[in-house]
Amino acid sequence: MADYETMRSFPNSDRDWSEENWKYLIEYLVESGMANYKEIASLVLGHLNPSQVGTSVASNRSFQEHYPKGECWAAVRQWHFDQTGKCADCGTRLELQADHIIPKEVLGDAANTLDNLTLRCRRCNVIKRPSHKQGGKTFLTSEAALMWILFTKRPSTYQEFERLCRAYGLTMASVRFEESWAMAKWLQREGKYYISEDSKY
Ligand SMILES: [Zn+2]
Structure with missing residues (x-):
């Protein structure tokens, strides 16, 4: 049985945890009844599903202005297919979102072009916002x-x-x-x- 006393012997900072440490935590969460493997798998699968760029990008008016009427989605879809499928900053495949390379605060509406977009995970997206700077990563x-x-x-x-x-x-x-x-x-x-x-x- 996994137990929390054992986890106390793991590195103090999560940055230093090994894959074995994380595996132990998942086993602990399952064995202590916090979640079951199906729920964990379901959450991971849901976060692997590529983001809804049809809504977040192709439905955005300032993106649509760059394309003839009705052709924006085809361009966005191709841009999406051409990505690596990993966060530009940390490399994860989970919780990816379309995000500006040069931020909107700098370029304004001109930031809304496909060649200024990349995929970044939710966490990396949040920590690069100015409001989170002082908190550190x-x-x-x-x-x-x-x-x-x-x-x-x-x-x-x-x-x-x-x-x-x-x-x-x-x-x-x-x-x-x-x-x-x-x-x-x-x-x-x-x-x-x-x-x-x-x-x-
Ligand atoms: Zn990331």
Whole structure:
């Protein structure tokens, strides 16, 4: 049986986790009843499905202006086929989105041409936004990081959870941490999580 005590011996930072460490975490999540293999596979498959460029790009008026009426989708489809199918920044195949190479903040509507588009994953897309600059790059998406902290660090108070989240580099409003702390409360009720009496929530 996979157990969280074993995970405590894994590297402190998720950046240093090996594939074996991640495999162990998946086994732990399944064995502790957080998710089953079918649900995990379903999520991965859903995130592998290429993004809806027909809606996000071909239906965008400023892209349509570059093409004769009714020909925009054919051009976008060909552009999509010609991509590598991997994030331009990190190489993942998951959660890809069409994204500008030179940002819209620089070029305005002129950014909306196919040769200025690439595929980037949701995480890399988010961290390159100016609002996220000061936070630095986090290894996981923020919602994944919140659960990684909860399940692998097992903070016994909300205050410790928030401190770990900030130390991880999460810069969002603390209401996000309070939302995530609900998982600890739910699991505590099932006897699967320990919350100390010192906990704020
Ligand atoms: Zn990426």
